[in-house]
Amino acid sequence: MGISFSIPFDPCVNKVSQWLDMKVSYTHNLEKNLVALETTMEELKAKRDDLLRKLKREEDRGLQTLGEIKVWLNRVETIESRVNDLLNARNAELQRLCLCGFCSKSLTTSYRYGKSVFLKLREVEKLERRVFEVISDQASTSEVEEQQLQPTIVGQETMLDNAWNHLMEDGVGIMGLYGMGGVGKTTLLTQINNKFTVNPPTTSHHVAVIGAGAAGLVAARELRREGHSVVVFERGNQIGGVWAYTPNVEPDPLSIDPTRPVIHSSLYSSLRTIIPRECMGFTDFPFSTGPENKSRDPRRHPGHIEVLAYLKDFARKFKMEEMIRFETEVVRAEPAAENPKKWRVEFRNSGDISDEIYDAVVVCNSHYTEPRHALIPGIDSWPGKQIHSHNYRIPDQFKDQIETVREDGSVVFKNGKTVYADTIMHCTGYKYYFPFLDTKGEVTVEDNRVGPLYKHVFPPALSPGLSFIGLPWQVILFPMFELQSKWVAAVLAGRFVYDNWLADQCDYPRIEKWREQMFYKVFKRIQSQSSTYKDDWDDDHLIAEAYEDFVKFPSNYPSSLIEREYTS
Incomplete structure (x- = not known):
């Protein structure tokens, strides 16, 4: 006797029809949505400007801006850049359409663009509807941190470097200098002022960071410090990356089945750090023990829970979470079709797939998720249990397993030694794995080597629009993440001094300060007065400094030239 069933036809047809209508509407309503996006964005900018004027008045009264207002303003700044990118591509995208938007010369491109416009319109509308009843509060009294005197005699340049480094720290807005007369306070203030005025021109970019583990967190911080707009994509529901432990394992113990549900953590329950905590932390955020965290793991080689807590402290200290989109997985990152110098990032959140355009992508995903397997003849037919260390958490599953020695369970090693085992655990490491990255063959992974890459970054x-943080092995990871991130952020800002890097490698003196400042002055003149910059300048004081250096090498310059420069 058969089983009969029926499917209600009309509801299915209605759902399919609604789905198709929604997809077609992205292109059919594109022109209308673009007009609405432009109009709503103008209204949002007007609202932002009104709010900034109010905040200025409140700050003059000694009040401080609420955190939610700062987050909203940052969001408006970020979305304005994305909207401008969409509007700049408007004419080219509209020309693709035909038959009143029901078809296109490139259906995929038009669909993606139309969907981005629609989603961005909804996002702008949501921001514009936001109402703030309170925008400021009484300013909290800040504690003044006194930097202890060093028991050494230092020169003016060292004092300038120390003062400048403190001013560049997050949260430092005011610095006081004290001391008796004649010790150089005025000179130091003048040098700090000069450093601000000649600081190189920087360029701000909209950057996507993939992963919110240790590498992604410090990359986001360094990028924001350089003035870039940053979005961090994290597929999990918390920060930490590989340090976010879960007791769950994959159903395939060897993690070979491509259709398996992937567990991204590879930590086992009792794991402790290999290197001591003093070396492990970021350079300006020590991984130390102290009264503020005395209830945690104080061991010099702590467990993974302590490392995750450290990363959470780091994220809290530098206000990282406002940049992170949790439970958002990047499924594709590729050069944008409309502008190969930009990057289209496609991501999945709650089942929905969206895409956005970025100036640069920084890849910081974990390299401890995709197991690597050794190729050993006969291992596929071995009758015992096999497991990769990726799926090991606790030893309970192996307790009291070996009761007898059986001939059909032997393992023969190259040296002739025979071991009778019930289980082979593959501790063969992991693969570099970037399933989301489409570089059209410009970056490949061969024999577990990523390349070609300059300095592994x-x-x-594709540089500097694409970069990788954390690829090298046998290094102290967190400080390396930090230094690589500083480099990437500086390169994107256009201020990395390549000459000094070469000088450091050769143990040679760095480029003179006057030469750097003169270069940046010229750079600014080129931007502001491109037709006259060669004959009109305002850096005579730097010319004087240059010739003060030149007299060290008198054989290279006629004495009459040097005398003329000093007497003019």
């Missing part, structure tokens, strides 16, 4: 054909 920038692929020459």
